[in-house]
Amino acid sequence: MKVAFFSSKAYDRQSFTEVNVNYNHELKFFEALLDSETATLAAGFPVVCMFVNDIANAATLEVLAKQGTRLLALRSAGFNTVDLKRADELGIKVVHVPAYSPYAVAELAVGLILMLNRKLHRAYNRVRDGNFTLDGLLGFDLHGCTVGIIGTGKIGMVFARIMEGFGCSLLAFDPFPNDKFESIGDNARYTTLPELLSSSDIISLHCPLVPATHYIINPDTIEKMKPGVMLINTSRGGLIDTEAAIEGIKSHQIGSLGIDVYEEEEALFFQDWSDSIIQDDTFQLLQSFSNVVITAHQGFFTSNALESIANTTLGNITDFEQGRLLENEVKYKPCN
Numbered sequence: 130m131k132v133a134f135f136s137s138k139a140y141d142r143q144s145f146t147e148v149n150v151n152y153n154h155e156l157k158f159f160e161a162l163l164d165s166e167t168a169t170l171a172a173g174f175p176v177v178c179m180f181v182n183d184i185a186n187a188a189t190l191e192v193l194a195k196q197g198t199r200l201l202a203l204r205s206a207g208f209n210t211v212d213l214k215r216a217d218e219l220g221i222k223v224v225h226v227p228a229y230s231p232y233a234v235a236e237l238a239v240g241l242i243l244m245l246n247r248k249l250h251r252a253y254n255r256v257r258d259g260n261f262t263l264d265g266l267l268g269f270d271l272h273g274c275t276v277g278i279i280g281t282g283k284i285g286m287v288f289a290r291i292m293e294g295f296g297c298s299l300l301a302f303d304p305f306p307n308d309k310f311e312s313i314g315d316n317a318r319y320t321t322l323p324e325l326l327s328s329s330d331i332i333s334l335h336c337p338l339v340p341a342t343h344y345i346i347n348p349d350t351i352e353k354m355k356p357g358v359m360l361i362n363t364s365r366g367g368l369i370d371t372e373a374a375i376e377g378i379k380s381h382q383i384g385s386l387g388i389d390v391y392e393e394e395e396a397l398f399f400q401d402w403s404d405s406i407i408q409d410d411t412f413q414l415l416q417s418f419s420n421v422v423i424t425a426h427q428g429f430f431t432s433n434a435l436e437s438i439a440n441t442t443l444g445n446i447t448d449f450e451q452g453r454l455l456e457n458e459v460k461y462k463p464c465n
């Protein structure tokens with residue numbers, strides 16, 4: 130099928146072109162971010178392939194539907210930028226990649242924890258600068274810490290197992306508990322969100338961004354956390370009220386923050402702004418703190434994950450082409 134790729138980067142072109150040898154779709158790569166204006170590029174393409182910051186709101190979907198697009202193939206797990214209700218009304222099917230490598234994201238979350246705890250970002254620069262002092266680099270043993278996990282799906286479970294390996298106690302909150310979680314170890318148990326917040330030394334977010342989880346980290350929940358808590362978000366920016374996090378850092382309630390996602394990331398991430406003046410004051414303030422580490426949505430970015438994403442996405446498109454059941458369809462549910 131003819132597939133219009135939006136927000137494509139060199140690594141997308143490489144992984145999809147290599148894997149497409151087994152699928153034979155006709156791929157056209159556009160660098161533009163998908164929105165209601167750039168949607169016109171997809172005229173004549175029955176399939177549009179989009180990534181995390183492409184915007185498939187009602188206006189975009191209406192343009193795509195008018196031009197004949199019938200399938201929106203997300204090459205991501207999250208689908209929070211798609212207006213599923215409007216897609217359903219317009220007869221556009223939506224498919225996604227529910228799992229590719231939960232290890233990729235969980236391991237990045239652990240990387241952020243190690244970096245923040247042992248101040249590796251500061252230590253690296255110091256040694257390169259000929260400064261071999263240790264003041265300000267004091268960390269703590271992860272062994273014996275309590276780690277709070279919000280969301281125990283595929284990524285949360287991998288993360289939980291790794292942290293158990295460090296000798297941490299695990300507390301989890303998930304409205305749909307996973308019966309394998311508590312068997313990870315003697316020190317793994319489900320609890321309420323308030324208890325998780327007040328008892329955890331480290332809190333890591335692994336839930337999707339849906340109305341119920343938007344700003345799950347807000348002034349009220351931050352106040353309930355242990356003073357000096359480490360907060361990690363590799364899921365979606367909208368889970369954290371960034372202004373509230375900044376206040377939490379300034380008051381020392383949040384001891385350190387590691388984020389791979391940011392609520393206004395569409396305007397910044399996946400692009401090179403190194404020759405420009407970044408206009409997002411909130412982002413600039415956030416990254417000025419030495420106890421904050423920000424990565425630019427690279428949790429998914431391992432070779433294993435890219436190959437798996439390409440295989441599932443192209444397989445989803447073949448299923449659609451051949452009228453098969455869409456195993457990875459994201460259906461509109463009126464309660465969403």
Ligand code: NAI
Binds near residue numbers: 207280364428
């Ligand atoms: P999953 O669907 O396997 O697990 C999500 C879990 O969150 C489920 O167990 C669900 O019951 C739980 N949940 C739902 N509502 C909740 C709530 N209100 N409070 C607590 N838990 C709740 O998803 P998976 O694959 O583990 O991915 C988690 C998130 O990671 C995705 O939604 C996506 O936003 C993010 N992600 C980030 C990537 C990156 O590159 N940084 C790459 C891939 C995913």
